[in-house]
Amino acid sequence: MSASDKQPSLASLVQAGEAQTEAVAVTDFIFMVKDISNLYLVKTADGDLLVNAGFMDSAERNRALLAPHRSGPLRRIVITQGHPDHFGGAPALRDAGTELIAQRHFTDTCADFRLLAPYFRRRSFKLWGSTIKRKGPPNAPPGMPPVIEPDVVVDREYGFEQGGRRFELLSTPGGEALDSLVVWMPDERVVFTGNLFGPVFLAVPNLVTVRGDRPRSVRRYLRALDRVRQLGAELLITGHGEPVRGAGHIRASLDRMHAAVSFIHDAVVDGMNAGKDVHTLMREIRLPETLKLGQPHGKVAWAVRSIWEEYSGWFHFDSTTELYGVPRASVDADLVELAGGADALAGRAQGHADAGRPLEALHLLDIALRVEPRCAAALSVKKAALQQLQRESAGENLSETMWLRAEIAAVDAVLAGDGAVAP
Structure with a gap:
């Protein structure tokens, strides 16, 4: 299978629930329903x-999958982060009380997501529109997530007992969202981490998503990871995929993640202090083989840039023009003219x-196509370059x-004559 056809592993995870016909028993009292992000029924x-909704x-499909395993009223819904795939079904699933x-x-x-809904919707659709299928009539505007207000908000920790089971909720605002919450069942040694470590376990964290979001702090991530590590869980249940079993395996995995992200952090700091720019560090920093993590959502190079900008901010000290609102692209027409036209730049790009x-x-092609967006030579080379990156x-x-x-x-689409030209 070519790279252009290969299904990324994360896409398979978020689509895993589409074929699910019954909830999966994780233990004799925990049942999993797979969704864009999973939800878990805990019986007491x-x-x-x-845990999540x-x-x-x-929502209606999830309710039906959970129904055979319900043991009584739904006393509580715990949301591990404020993304719609974690809380969107809550209004339909909750009972009175x-x-x-x-x-x-x-x-x-x-x-934040409501405030910038049109902005995030455009970006999300380009990235994930073919992966996350929305229900509804064709061309209908996507529905907004429900607005819900928690009955209980957790600052640092919150504990309660329900039906003979103890639950401890731990605030861990350092993972995939700034409102991450972990659910710990100390007697059963079970921890629900949601997407604290991202949608895939044993992977490089996505400290700033390509779609856009508030940046996540690497140091908060490491503190949150360490907090979970110190629990000594025997069963770790994430937001996607299969649960992670065995205290030794869980501890070794968390140790590796902590060491790998610490390695990236320290390499960035060392590079900054040595006077290296962010792009050099993005190219140079690689995890050693003993610390390799998957990169299905985040990437090492992206983590490097996120950490660099967490410490240093948006001004990279590269050019005076960074301080002002006139981008380099404002002189693209001059560059194309000096080069002898878009075709000449396309030839050099080739x-x-x-x-x-x-x-x-x-x-080079970005310059050429901003000035002559339908230049066939530039478009052809651009496609070839993109395909090379894809491979x-x-x-x-x-x-x-x-x-x-x-x-x-x-x-x-532009080459075929029926595509819109980007402004």
């Missing part, structure tokens, strides 16, 4: 508890592509893969 002697489009619990920044996280330098080719990426990272596919499709 005094009714049930849900799935996506709003899936169900208590909704979330971390104290939950409402702020939700408010040389870079032929030499295995697709990114250098794309730099090199091997379809591992979902956002990178979907971005490249979307860019190639856009080039094909």
Whole structure:
């Protein structure tokens, strides 16, 4: 299978629930329903508890899958972060009297997405539109996530007992969202981490998503990871995929993740202090083989940039023009004229592509196509450069893969004469 056809592993995870016909027994009292992000029913002697509520489009289907395993009233729903695939189904799933619990920044996280809904919708659709299918009539505007207010907000810790089972909720605002919450069952040695470590376990964290979001602090991530590590869990249940079993295996995995992210952090800091720029560090920093992590959602290079900008901010000290609102692209027409036209730049870009330098080719093509957006030579070389990046990426990272596919499709549409030209 070619890189252009390969299904990224993360896409398979978020689509895993589409074929599910019954809830999966994780233990004799925990049942899993797979959704864009999974939800978990915990049975107690005094009714049930849900960890997360799935996506709003899936609520009725999820209710039906859980129904055979319900043992009584749904006493509580605990939301591990304020993304719609974690809380969207809550209004449809909760009973009268169900208590909704979330971390104290939950409402702020939700408010960010409502505030910038059109902006995030455009970006999300380009990256994930072919992976996350929305229900509803064709061309209908996507529904907004429900607005919900938690009954209980967790600042640092919150504990309660339900039906003979103890639950401890731990605030861990350092993972995939600034309102991350972990659910710990100390007697059973079970921890629900949601997407604290990202949608895939044993993977490089996505400290700033390609879609856009508030940046996540690497030091908070490491503190949160260490807090979970110190629990000594025997069963770790994440937001996607299969549960992780065995205290030794869990501890070794968390140790590796902590060491790997610490390695990236320390290498960035050392590079900054040595006077290296962020792009040099993005190219140079690699995890040693003993610390290798998957990169299905985040990437080492992206983590490098996120950490660099967490410490240093948006001004990179590269050019005076960074301080002002006139971008380098404002002189693209001058550069194209000096080069002798877009075709001339396309020819030079072809040389870079032929030499295995697709990114250098794309730099030139961005200039050419901003001035002559339908230049056939530039479009053809751009497609070839994008396909080269696609082959090199091997379809591992979902956002990178979907971005490249979307860019190639856009080039094909313009070449065919029926595609809109980007402004």
